[in-house]
Amino acid sequence: MNRKFRTALHTWLPALVLPALLGFGSEAMASTLNQNVSWTIDRAGTTSKYRVVAYGDSIYAGYNGSISNAAKYSAPTVDAEYLSALWNADIESVRRTKSGAIASDVYQNKIVAEKSYMQASSTRVVTFEMCGNDGLQARTSFKGQTGTCDYTVLTTAENNCKANVAAAMDYINANAYAGVKLKVVSNLHYPGYAADNTQSSCKDATTGATVKMQDKFLPVLARMNFMMCDTARQKGFQCADNFAQYMGADYDSNGDGQIDSDALRYVNGESQASYVTRITSTLRSTIRDANTHFVSASSSYDYIQSDDTHPTYNGSTVSAGLFSSTTGTGAPRYTTFTGGKNPIWNQYGHERMGWAVSTFNPATP
Incomplete structure (x- = not known):
């Protein structure tokens, strides 16, 4: 029987609605929303x-469509729960995030402006993600085009992603606490x-025909994802390959002897040409929309909320820390993990992303 579980969530607030709700007048704040949370996994008997x-x-x-709350167990806090069990310690998950932010905004106004959070002597893991909004904005712009297609919006998003990911890694390498054991890009x-x-x-200017948008966007996304993972390899980061985790099934659907989600992963040291060909051609038939992530040939789960963008999550929400930070503490949902995986x-979506980050966790702090 096919099983699909969707968290009941609100839909994405359009950018034009946010200023009215928040009372912000500046254009810069029209489509971004600070959501800062610090949640501590309080493990019994630990000091x-x-x-x-x-x-x-x-x-x-x-993000779950609300300006006042967010998922308690988003990916970084899921990873904190894994770390708590691995290290038999309390783990504070500090999320310094801005919904709607493009890569340059995350880099300048979160990573650089809020570097103090990764400089604390208790910090052992630093992770970041960016570029999604660059891609979404470019896609929206492209979809609105008539006449002759202008592909430069896609190229600009790709170039901006590349520049800011590299800058973020360099900055984290130069400024994070010296005792940090792990750095991860998703x-x-x-x-x-x-x-x-x-x-x-x-x-298209050459063919005079319309283009399939999936065919145009997938190579751009593939190059961006390759760049993130390959830059991570060069700069001492690990890369959590969410494309593979979300878009490939957890069984061998094409009979090539590999589980689809494993076959789609970036391979350390491979060339961009090899990776892009594998994603856009060789294994293209195994890519599936993450609204139906198959864990077997007959069972699937929904990794994407009803806005068709943001990951689904388990559990309750916390205040989103719109104007400052929300802090809280709670016992772990799970205290032991069979094979390094919790039962869900x-x-x-957030459970899968958090687990992907956790696979790189060092054995000791």
């Missing part, structure tokens, strides 16, 4: 406390993959 710092946009924020899933299986309104590791 040591360490910190995970996560910078990013709405993905790490645990790459991009493809929200709306199925919805993009349609023709553009604009026409593959049932929700």
Whole structure:
């Protein structure tokens, strides 16, 4: 029997609605929303406390369509729960995020402006994600085009992502606490993959025909994801490959002897050409919209909320820390993990992303 679980959530607030709700007058704030949370996994019988710092946009924020709350267990806090069990310690998950922020905003106004969070002597893990909004904004712009297609909006998003990811890694390397054991970048899933299986309104200058938007966007996303993982390899970071985790099934659907989600992963040291060909051609038939993530041939879970963008999550919410920070403490949901996985590791988008980050966790703090 096919099983699909969707968290009941609100839909994405359009950018033009946010200023009225928030009372912000500046254009810069029209489509961004600070969501800062510090949640501590309080493990019984422990005395040591360490910190995970996560910078990013709405993905790490645990955005759920609300301006007042966010998922308690977004990916960074899921990872903190794994760390708590691994290290037998309390783990503080610090999320410094801005929903709607493009890569340069995350870099300048979160990673750089709020560097003090990763400089605390308790910090052991620093992770970040960015570029999703660069891609979403470019896609929206492209979808609105008529006449001759202008692909420069996609190129600009790709170039901006590349520049800011590299800058973020360099800055974290130079400024994070010297005792940090792990640095991780999370790459991009493809929200709306199925919805993009349609023709553009604009026409290609060479062929004079419309283009399938999925065919145009997938190579751009593949190059961005390759860049994140390959830059991570060069700069001492690990790369949590969310594209593979979200877009590939957890069984071998094409009979090539590999589980789809494993086969789609970035391979350390491979060339961009090899990776892009594998994603856009060789294994293209195994890519599925993350609204239906198959964990077996007959069972699936919904990794994407009803806005067709943000990951689903388990559990309750916390205040979103709109004007300052929200802090809280709670016992872990799970205290032991069979095979390094909690019982719902593959049932929700945030659980899967948090588990992907956790696979790099060092054995000791």
